[in-house]
Amino acid sequence: MTGAGILVLGGAHVDRRGRIHGDTAPGASNPGSWFVEAGGGAFNAARNLSRLGHAVRLIAPRGGDADGEIVAAAALAAGVEDTPFTFLDRATPSYTAIIERDGNLVIALADMELYRLFSPRRLQQRAVRDAFAQADAILTDANLPAETVLAIADTAHAAGKPVYGIAISPAKVVRFRNALPALTGLFMNEAEARALTNARPDDPRHWPNLLRDIGLTSAVVTRGKDAAIAFDPTGVATLAPPALETLGDVTGAGDAMASGFLSARLEGRPLAAALRQGAAAALIAVRSPLAVAEELESDLLDRVTGLVPEAEMLS
Numbered sequence: 001m002t003g004a005g006i007l008v009l010g011g012a013h014v015d016r017r018g019r020i021h022g023d024t025a026p027g028a029s030n031p032g033s034w035f036v037e038a039g040g041g042a043f044n045a046a047r048n049l050s051r052l053g054h055a056v057r058l059i060a061p062r063g064g065d066a067d068g069e070i071v072a073a074a075a076l077a078a079g080v081e082d083t084p085f086t087f088l089d090r091a092t093p094s095y096t097a098i099i100e101r102d103g104n105l106v107i108a109l110a111d112m113e114l115y116r117l118f119s120p121r122r123l124q125q126r127a128v129r130d131a132f133a134q135a136d137a138i139l140t141d142a143n144l145p146a147e148t149v150l151a152i153a154d155t156a157h158a159a160g161k162p163v164y165g166i167a168i169s170p171a172k173v174v175r176f177r178n179a180l181p182a183l184t185g186l187f188m189n190e191a192e193a194r195a196l197t198n199a200r201p202d203d204p205r206h207w208p209n210l211l212r213d214i215g216l217t218s219a220v221v222t223r224g225k226d227a228a229i230a231f232d233p234t235g236v237a238t239l240a241p242p243a244l245e246t247l248g249d250v251t252g253a254g255d256a257m258a259s260g261f262l263s264a265r266l267e268g269r270p271l272a273a274a275l276r277q278g279a280a281a282a283l284i285a286v287r288s289p290l291a292v293a294e295e296l297e298s299d300l301l302d303r304v305t306g307l308v309p310e311a312e313m314l315s
Contacts, residue, residue, distance in 0.1 A: 003052070003053040003054035003055055004054050004055070004136040004137055005054070005055045005057070005134060005135050005137075006054050006055070006056050006057070006136065006137050006138075007057050007131050007132060007134075007135035007137070007139070008042050008043070008045065008046040008049075008056060008057065008058050008059070008060075008080075008138075008140070009042065009058075009118075009139075009140045009144070010041060010042025010043070010140045010141035010142075010166070011041050011042045011043060011060065011093070011112070011141050011143030011168070012038070012040045012042060012043035012046075012058060012062065012071050012084070013038070013040045013043070013093035013112070014036060014039065014071065015036070015038070015039030015040075015094070015095045015096075015097065015251065016034060016035075016094060016095070016096045017034070017035045017036075017037075017096075017097045017099055017251060018033070018034050018035075018096075018097070018098045018099065019032050019033055019034075019035065019100075020032045020099065020100055020101055020106070021033070024101070024106060035289070036070070037074070037290060037291060038070050038071045038073075038074035038075075039252070040071075040093075040095070040141075041141040041143065041166040041168050041255050042058070042060065042139060042140060042141040042143065042166065043058065043060065043080075044252045044256070044291050045166060045255045045256075045258050045259045045262075046058050046075075046078070046080050046139070047074065047075070047080060048255065048259035048260075048281065048292055048296060049259050049263060050078045050079045051079070051292075051296045051297055052260075052297070052298050054263065054266070055081070056079075056081065057080070057081040057083060057131055057135070058075060058083065058084070059128060059131065060084055060118075061084065061085045061087065061114045061117055062084040062085065062086050062087070062092050062114075063086075063087055063091045063092035063093075063114060064086060064089065065091055065092055067091065067092035067094060068084075068086070070092075071084075071092060072084075085117070085118065087114065087117065090114050090117075091111075092114065093110075093111055093112045093113070093114050093115060093143075094111050095108060095110050095111075095112075096108060096110075097109075097251065099250075099251070103250050103286070105251075110169075112143055115144055115145065116145055118144050119145070119147070119148060120148050120150075120151035122148075123151055123152065123155055132155055132156065132161070133159070136161070136162075136266065137161060137162045137163070137164070137184075137262070137266055138152065138162070138163040138164070139165075139258075139262065140152045140153070140163070140164075140166075141166040141167075142166070142168040142169070142172035142173055142175045142176055143172065144175070145175065146175035146177070146178065149165070149175050149176055150178050150179045150182075152179075153165070153179035153182035153183055154179070154182050156182070157182040162184040162185075162265075162266075163182065163183055164183065164186070164187070164258070165179070165183055165185075165186045165187065166186075166187050166188075166254070166255060166258050167186060167188035167254075168192075169192065170191045170192050170194070170195035171195070173192040173195050173196050174196060177214075180214055180215035180216050181215040183216065183217075183218075184217070184218060185217075185218035185232070185262075185265075186211075186218075186219045186220075187219070187222075187257065187258040187261070188221055188222070188254075189221065189222045189224070189254060190221055190222070190223045190224075193211065193219075193221045196214065197210045197211065197213075197214055204221070204227070204229055205229065205236070205314060207219075207231075208229065208231035208236045211231070217232065217233055218230075218231060218232035219231060220257065220258070220275065222253075222282075225243070226240070227240040228257075228275065228278075228279065230261070230274070230275045230278075232271050234270070234271055235271065235313055235314070236314040237271045237272040237275045237311040237312065237313050237314070238311065238312050238314060239275050239276060239279050239308070239309065239310075239312065241279050241282065241283065241308075242283065242308060242309070250286055251291045252290070252292055253282045255285075255291070256281040256284065256285035256292075256293070257278040257279065257282040258278070259278075259281055260274075260279070260280060260282070260301060261277065261278030261281075262274075263277065263281075264277040264278070271311075271313075272310065272312075273311070275311045276305055276308050276309075276310065277305050279311075280301055280304040280305035280307070280308045281301060281304075283304055283308065284296055284300065284301065284304055
């Protein structure tokens with residue numbers, strides 16, 4: 001297929017992940033090891049989408065430091081067109097996480113102050129306006145300020161371009177609140193859905209109605225090992241992810257889900273098929289020690305999708 005042109009605006013920074021080697025001992029020193037790589041929700045998705053054959057352009061703030069060079073090198077390696085806003089006297093944002101031996105997150109710290117400088121005014125620059133005009137779809141994340149997220153969504157919506165969001169965290173997803181009616185879709189986990197709706201449904205099948213009530217027309221809610229829920233104007237789909245014997249690292253799994261789902265939608269596939277492909281992309285991600293699996297490409301995604309159960313459409 002000929003890939004779509006996707007403009008990605010949002011987080012592109014450095015991830016530092018410490019992995020505990022044994023059983024986690026809270027409040028104590030834990031033997032482990034550190035791993036450093038480029039990350040950020042938008043950037044992870046950008047690299048995945050590029051590996052799936054799409055023409056991806058990235059616009060994100062960056063500092064004039066060694067961490068900025070790590071991000072630039074990762075963009076080049078993934079084939080992403082990298083056009084940052086560079087602040088030579090600032091530090092590139094970073095995300096530091098502690099991961100348990102089984103791959104689950106213990107705690108993380110995000111130093112994201114530089115993203116505040118990505119104001120709505122920057123969308124008026126000629127190069128950015130041209131990037132919007134040339135793109136087939138827009139993807140952003142909640143690393144950016146709420147007013148910038150809203151401006152991105154409104155600009156894309158006014159131009160008739162589909163615009164999707166990645167929630168990032170329960171603390172940040174609320175930055176999408178005013179932009180929800182303009183979004184084509186939002187990718188989040190269940191904790192982020194709770195933060196956005198202030199609801200804790202007993203039955204996860206209530207998520208579509210709760211999210212529609214606050215203005216969303218389409219969304220995907222992942223639930224870890226439990227069934228994911230997706231909805232759009234055509235209906236609701238659910239899919240239980242396959243069980244894994246071994247887990248590499250959950251970092252980047254949600255971004256991979258967003259990438260696989262969005263790629264399928266841009267190919268014109270229906271909701272259930274898109275959810276299945278998103279689950280396959282996430283499966284590839286969690287089996288990799290990296291946030292973005294280097295082996296990801298269209299043929300592999302097709303093969304893994306064939307191993308994922310069909311999504312169920314709910315009445």
